Amino acid sequence: MATERPLQVSYINREITGEFEGNQTENAVMLMRLSDAAIPAAASLIAIWAVASFSITEERAHEIRAELESRRGTLGGNDLDGDAEPAPA
Numbered sequence: 001m002a003t004e005r006p007l008q009v010s011y012i013n014r015e016i017t018g019e020f021e022g023n024q025t026e027n028a029v030m031l032m033r034l035s036d037a038a039i040p041a042a043a044s045l046i047a048i049w050a051v052a053s054f055s056i057t058e059e060r061a062h063e064i065r066a067e068l069e070s071r072r073g074t075l076g077g078n079d080l081d082g083d084a085e086p087a088p089a
Helices: 011-017 026-053 058-072
Strands: none
Touching: none
16 A cells, blocks of 8 residues: 655645745745735725725715716615605515
8 A cells, every 4th residue: 555645735834844846936936925915905005096086075976866866767775865765566
């Protein structure tokens, strides 16, 4: 019977034992880790900036809503002000 080699499925185990089964250099692994953190962080910062720089007041939001409702009518049950009639069942 063949001796079974223990599975090292987690990256942490490979890092602790120093065993990398792929051909990645330490620099490549570090760059992959950096990109795994930096790309989502940069995308989050861009999204936060976009939302923060989008200036809309509550008054302007009501104007836009009134204009949209005049074009298509109101949708029952979707009233943000709480003053619309309930939608028919």
